[in-house]
Amino acid sequence: MNIAANPVIEADQTVYLKDYQKPSYLVDSIHLDIQVYDDHSLVKSKLVMQRQAAGDLVLLGRDLELQSITLNGKTLTNEQYQLDAEQLVIANTPDLVELNIEVLIHPESNTQLEGLYQAADNLYVTQNEPEGFRKITFYPDRPDVLSVFTTRVEADKKFPVLLANGNLIEAGEAGEGRHYTVWQDPTKKPSYLFACVIGDLAVLKDRYTTSEGSDVALEIYAEAKDIPKCHIAMEALKHSMRWDEEHYGRPYDLDNYMIVATSAFNMGAMENKGLNIFNTSCVLADEEYTTDAAIMRVQSVIAHEYFHNWTGNRITCRDWFQLCLKEGLTVFRDQSFSEDLQSAAVQRIDDVAVLKSHQFPEDSGPLSHPPRPDHFVEINNFYTATVYEKGAEINRMMATLLGKEKFRQGTDEYFKRHDGQAVTVEDWVAALSAGSGVDLSAFLIWYNQPGTPKLQAQGEYDAANQSYRLSLKQSLKAHAKYPNLKAVPIPVALALFDAETGEQLVLNAEALFENGVKDGVYLFDQNEASIEFTGLKAAPVVSLLRSFSAPVNLEFNYSDEQLAFLLQYETNGFNQWQAAQTLLERILLNGHNAQTYLDAIQKTLPFVIAKDPLLASRLFDVPTEGYLGSRIDQDYNPIVLNEAREALLNTLARELGGFVKETYLSLDPIAQKEFSQAMGVRALKNIMLSLLARQGDSEVFDLAYEQYQNTGNMSERLGALKVLVWNDSPQAQEVLQDFYTRFKDEALSLDQWFMIQAAHPKATAESIAYLTSHADYDLAVPNRIRSVSGGLNANPVNTWSFGVQHFIDLAKYLDEKNPIVGSRLLQVLSRWYTLAEPQRSQVKAELEALKSQVKSKNVSETLNSMLSI
Ligand code: TRP
Numbered sequence: 001m002n003i004a005a006n007p008v009i010e011a012d013q014t015v016y017l018k019d020y021q022k023p024s025y026l027v028d029s030i031h032l033d034i035q036v037y038d039d040h041s042l043v044k045s046k047l048v049m050q051r052q053a054a055g056d057l058v059l060l061g062r063d064l065e066l067q068s069i070t071l072n073g074k075t076l077t078n079e080q081y082q083l084d085a086e087q088l089v090i091a092n093t094p095d096l097v098e099l100n101i102e103v104l105i106h107p108e109s110n111t112q113l114e115g116l117y118q119a120a121d122n123l124y125v126t127q128n129e130p131e132g133f134r135k136i137t138f139y140p141d142r143p144d145v146l147s148v149f150t151t152r153v154e155a156d157k158k159f160p161v162l163l164a165n166g167n168l169i170e171a172g173e174a175g176e177g178r179h180y181t182v183w184q185d186p187t188k189k190p191s192y193l194f195a196c197v198i199g200d201l202a203v204l205k206d207r208y209t210t211s212e213g214s215d216v217a218l219e220i221y222a223e224a225k226d227i228p229k230c231h232i233a234m235e236a237l238k239h240s241m242r243w244d245e246e247h248y249g250r251p252y253d254l255d256n257y258m259i260v261a262t263s264a265f266n267m268g269a270m271e272n273k274g275l276n277i278f279n280t281s282c283v284l285a286d287e288e289y290t291t292d293a294a295i296m297r298v299q300s301v302i303a304h305e306y307f308h309n310w311t312g313n314r315i316t317c318r319d320w321f322q323l324c325l326k327e328g329l330t331v332f333r334d335q336s337f338s339e340d341l342q343s344a345a346v347q348r349i350d351d352v353a354v355l356k357s358h359q360f361p362e363d364s365g366p367l368s369h370p371p372r373p374d375h376f377v378e379i380n381n382f383y384t385a386t387v388y389e390k391g392a393e394i395n396r397m398m399a400t401l402l403g404k405e406k407f408r409q410g411t412d413e414y415f416k417r418h419d420g421q422a423v424t425v426e427d428w429v430a431a432l433s434a435g436s437g438v439d440l441s442a443f444l445i446w447y448n449q450p451g452t453p454k455l456q457a458q459g460e461y462d463a464a465n466q467s468y469r470l471s472l473k474q475s476l477k478a479h480a481k482y483p484n485l486k487a488v489p490i491p492v493a494l495a496l497f498d499a500e501t502g503e504q505l506v507l508n509a510e511a512l513f514e515n516g517v518k519d520g521v522y523l524f525d526q527n528e529a530s531i532e533f534t535g536l537k538a539a540p541v542v543s544l545l546r547s548f549s550a551p552v553n554l555e556f557n558y559s560d561e562q563l564a565f566l567l568q569y570e571t572n573g574f575n576q577w578q579a580a581q582t583l584l585e586r587i588l589l590n591g592h593n594a595q596t597y598l599d600a601i602q603k604t605l606p607f608v609i610a611k612d613p614l615l616a617s618r619l620f621d622v623p624t625e626g627y628l629g630s631r632i633d634q635d636y637n638p639i640v641l642n643e644a645r646e647a648l649l650n651t652l653a654r655e656l657g658g659f660v661k662e663t664y665l666s667l668d669p670i671a672q673k674e675f676s677q678a679m680g681v682r683a684l685k686n687i688m689l690s691l692l693a694r695q696g697d698s699e700v701f702d703l704a705y706e707q708y709q710n711t712g713n714m715s716e717r718l719g720a721l722k723v724l725v726w727n728d729s730p731q732a733q734e735v736l737q738d739f740y741t742r743f744k745d746e747a748l749s750l751d752q753w754f755m756i757q758a759a760h761p762k763a764t765a766e767s768i769a770y771l772t773s774h775a776d777y778d779l780a781v782p783n784r785i786r787s788v789s790g791g792l793n794a795n796p797v798n799t800w801s802f803g804v805q806h807f808i809d810l811a812k813y814l815d816e817k818n819p820i821v822g823s824r825l826l827q828v829l830s831r832w833y834t835l836a837e838p839q840r841s842q843v844k845a846e847l848e849a850l851k852s853q854v855k856s857k858n859v860s861e862t863l864n865s866m867l868s869i
Pocket residue numbers: 127129130266267268269270271304305327380383820
């Protein structure tokens with residue numbers, strides 16, 4: 001009675017949005033009974049189903065050993081259903097059906113970390129989004145089938161913790177040293193939000209009272225030694241709960257909210273209803289063990305998963321093409337939350353930096369797709385920067401245009417209309433339009449087409465009329481699969497500055513009205529348009545796309561002096577940073593002189609350091625080689641770029657002279673009251689320390705060694721470690737050994753130890769092999785793989801030489817063991833076609849050779865797309 005022996009004929013496996021059909025049956029209720037044994041698990045289910053459309057009864061299932069199936073009390077024989085590797089189909093079924101199914105599964109040998117899997121000796125967890133539930137039992141595993149879940153979990157008492165979604169309604173003995181619990185989730189949900197946990201973990205408890213006065217038990221489960229590292233997450237959770245009440249009017253709806261941490265996890269975290277499961281990297285936070293950046297990330301991921309309770313869970317997606325409906329909106333919400341936690345300008349800078357360094361390159365290469373794709377082979381390949389980050393930008397644009405009050409009216413309408421439903425992107429935009437009274441339907445174009453629009457702007461001052469005309473033009477690069485590209489609505493947030501005094505000018509009210517400019521935002525929704533500003537006694541300096549009001553590539557022929565002006569006088573911190581970035585990019589890619597940047601930064605810094613040290617540190621962000629490489633579309637030579645960047649960093653170090661050491665010595669993180677101020681000071685100090693090393697300061701290694709030894713803070717310790725290791729200092733081996741000894745039992749800290757060594761600028765195939773054959777390297781733990789691969793990829797010169805083999809070997813190995821992660825790692829090579837020859841042909845040949853060696857839909861689809869350029 002096992003899976004049909006006949007191999008499925010592999011026709012075109014592409015799924016299309018246009019083929020969407022309602023499911024033939026809905027599930028009124030499901031009772032699950034999951035019994036975990038050491039060498040297998042037994043899953044019994046009872047489904048009560050009702051017909052809602054014509055067609056066969058289709059249950060999806062993968063890697064399941066079917067033990068028995070009964071329909072309305074009668075056991076079905078082999079001839080009464082069709083079973084293949086993907087589904088079980090029963091024809092001619094009545095309108096009301098009760099199914100009882102028993103399957104056997106093997107979580108103990110599940111390396112793909114999808115479905116129910118053993119994550120550690122003492123822990124079993126689930127990961128069911130998007131299509132993992134079908135690896136637990138046969139079920140209409142699609143997001144538009146919502147049901148009430150009752151779950152019984154049974155296991156040996158060596159696993160004291162037995163959790164599932166909802167309320168605990170029963171617990172007891174199961175004989176032979178076993179016990180069980182029963183949970184009932186009162187809200188209907190799709191199967192991808194189902195979760196259960198079987199383990200031996202400690203717990204941190206707290207409580208929260210909602211705006212409606214109900215009391216919620218909060219619990220974070222982790223290894224006992226990690227419980228002290230859960231307090232930041234707990235505070236962030238309570239903060240998120242309050243924030244969603246205040247900003248979106250959304251209180252929590254269950255009596256409990258549980259979070260479980262595991263180090264065996266493919267992604268960041270998962271929003272299972274009332275029972276989130278988190279990668280340890282996104283829940284454990286502690287100054288001593290994790291960096292400031294990681295602490296910020298923990299808070300944002302806690303918020304992200306919590307916000308999914310309304311945007312994702314209470315209102316979910318009709319089908320997986322709509323993924324950006326929940327992800328884009330939830331990312332926008334978590335970004336807004338984080339803007340309230342730290343310097344809002346820096347949060348925006350960091351979010352845009354991710355967008356520009358990941359999403360823009362993705363959208364300009366062979367993996368480009370619309371935020372809402374219209375076809376896919378493997379949905380796991382579409383958890384992309386485009387779906388998440390560009391999706392968030394679309395929501396941000398609509399929010400910017402509407403302003404706070406109308407945006408809130410729009411979201412209120414969305415929750416009122418669609419609570420409890422599985423909906424589409426069209427439903428979201430329609431509700432937002434109806435609630436706000438503003439027709440936003442043109443924004444659907446953003447969801448449906450790929451590519452980053454180019455926004456070309458030109459300014460012209462007319463002295464006789466004292467007016468300034470800003471002309472705008474938008475265009476998109478042609479795309480083979482999407483021939484009918486349309487103009488998109490682009491909110492252009494802007495300001496004008498007095499070129500003499502640096503003061504921001506009040507935009508002429510009459511002109512604003514006449515030209516459609518409002519609150520400094522102009523909605524540009526044509527192929528070409530222009531706006532005229534009047535009453536200007538001299539030519540102004542214009543600042544465009546303030547706070548990056550639209551995800552476009554802006555071209556405006558600023559002089560370097562105007563950019564320096566904006567770096568100094570813009571009151572919008574994001575645009576100050578953008579001006580610095582543009583100047584630095586010109587130096588690196590177009591051979592401009594560095595002096596203008598240097599003069600401006602020296603004039604500006606003292607003020608910024610005093611006000612916002614974190615922003616000050618970002619003004620030194622020299623674009624990474626990876627980002628710069630992604631701006632080059634052909635004949636890319638990583639070595640040439642590396643040399644240019646090294647030269648610039650050396651110039652900066654030399655020209656900044658004594659300022660570097662003075663700043664380093666004068667900054668004191670301990671003296672800062674706020675975490676975000678201290679974080680800024682630490683970031684700035686670390687930048688100064690690395691510049692000191694470039695100056696060849698005779699004391700720098702002693703200073704770094706001292707910083708390394710005399711701190712209990714991971715950002716400070718790592719900053720020093722990097723300088724010592726990457727410069728091959730005499731102390732390098734000693735501090736590496738010391739770090740290992742201190743943190744060998746702290747997986748997240750040890751990840752940093754691997755990362756730093758892999759990111760050594762002079763890493764070699766041998767030094768990487770030393771890391772990947774280290775006793776603590778573990779191919780079963782994605783975090784550890786990513787620490788080495790991510791470190792290696794910090795230096796594109798290495799990525800594109802010996803790194804190619806590294807990534808190809810990983811994709812080959814993970815193809816079967818963990819195809820989700822294998823496919824993502826392979827994407828590191830997606831811009832191979834931009835390389836200069838002979839590298840281009842060499843990498844291409846290696847990718848071609850991989851084709852016949854991989855089987856998973858995940859890796860094959862990615863590889864085929866990568867090669868289809
Ligand atoms: N829904 C999750 C989030 O963004 C994403 C996620 C977690 C996921 N784990 C996954 C997606 C595994 C695919 C596979 O919050």
